Amino acid sequence: MATKKVYGIFEDDDVVLEAVKTLRAKKYNVVDVISPFPIHGMDPALGLKRTRLSICTFLYGITGTSLAFLMMYYMNIFDWPMDIGGKPSFAFYKNMPAFIPVTFEFTVLCAAHGMAITFFLRSKILPGVEPHVIDDRMADDRFVMTIEAATGAEAEDAKAAMTAMGALYTKD
């Protein structure tokens, strides 16, 4: 079934948030709101699930921790143990306190970059991506509500409903 997207352009964040709540209660399929800044309370109003980005970050972080420990064990304990200043590197557990700074930094490095890369890929924002700009001021002071309608008649109805909720104008 081909669906049709219609857009309502609003001028205030409180108005658009109220409109999302009302129109969703009236069973309109409100799929998205584009805004120039994050709107507090928009995620529950749209029924968005919590992002799992931080779970990924945790996994990247512990990967970093393990890699750092493994690397230092291999290089300084296993492959080429050195005795510097009468402090030999012969046992991992004895050296571990000195290995903590690098482990911490590498954990942060992997967690932060892994998270950022996941964010960019998952949100499909990368250099060269052409933005779908619906209104020239949607990153400035306008809010774009997107409703998916099944038929042409439903689309017209959705547009009228958005106008009734205070939309400045609507478009296909």
Added chain:
Amino acid sequence: MHYESELREPLILGDKTYHQITEDICRPIEGKANKWWWIAFTIASAALLWWIISVSYTVGTGLGVWGLNKTVGWAWDITNFVWWVGIGHAGTLISAILLLFRQKWRLSINRSAEAMTIFAVICAASFIVSHMGRPWVAYWPLPLPNQFGSLWVNFNSPLVWDVFAISTYFSVSLVFWYSGLIPDFAAVRDRAKTKASKFWYTILSFGWTGTAKNWQRFEELSLVLAGLSTPLVLSVHSVVSMDFATSVIPGWHTTIFPPYFVAGAIFSGFAMVQTLLIITRKVLNMEDYITIYHIDMMNRIILLTGSIVGVAYLTEFFIAWYSGVEYEQYAFINRATGPYWWAYWSMMTCNVITPQLFWSSKLRTSVFATFIISIFVNIGMWFERFVIIVTSLHRDYVPSSWAMYHPTWVEVGIFIGSLGLFFVPFLLFTRFFPVIAMSELKTIVKSSSSQAKKKGADNHGH
């Protein structure tokens, strides 16, 4: 919707709508640079040129062109490195730690403070590379497989920790800063009039549109990166301090170094933020966004961290006496009364006495006084590192090897030049990047602007 007491100082002055904020912040990008910008840019470029000449001369001829000798093996190079890294810390404190503490006044200043962090860490790294003497082997501290009998780096050494700390700090700060810039680049892109700026800002904005899901992820990213950057920034200067503290040099071998260095770093960083922003807000007409209240808040942090630094100086002296170790005692008496007494007392005056002036609310809210004091703090914190490094080294255990250190024109050139290395990108940043995080700032228009507070007062009928 959030309400905030009218008694709290507004964070945005004037009648600002969302659109007005976009207009105000995009104006420097879209307009032409004024005379003052060009004058500053010319001076900064000249300094950068001097930096290039001095560094090239050092690399081409060898470290012998510096004033180092066999007693004083570290001097201006590491002084400048620590000074620049320290300056960077304020940017991360503002954007990460104040985010975790939900301090909304960070919003007008976080973008430019983070830019300062990035450029300051670049300057710091340049000193590490140039002081190696042979920068083409600068990859040696990295744990890479090699043909020197697979000689690995020593992970017990703070110098290796530093490599990891500084590179992690730089790259994570860069990602944090850039991800925050993306929505603002999108705003600039959608307003762009010329084909060239449309093209460039489309690339810079990564195709951002601001859908609800993307904003949700964006906020999660900001929060988690702030959570990661907070211990990171504390670890970076702790590790820098351990370059000294884990040695056996009297004057360096001190357990209070990590917290003392972190406090000093934030202290000097906020001073640099003040120096930069007092000029930026004036030149770019941002007085409605970077208000006297913001300046006051930063001065309070300068007062707090300056006092911590002052206590640390006194603690060092007390512990030197209390330790009963005569080498330790001599190191500190020599600092205050030896041939480098002038450096020590410059440091004490600039770092301990001047910030105490900020107990006066009149001085705290005076733009002129803040500017002057911030310059004093910048100078004082440079002297702090000079004092720690050079006075601890120049009279070592064997009096026959005692020596004095004198910088050559090359070292002076690299230091003054590094200011050019810092200001050239910073000035370009003010011309091409939105200097205030407008997407974040817009979230507080309805709660913390002077206009909203007036409306709130009218509605409550008092």
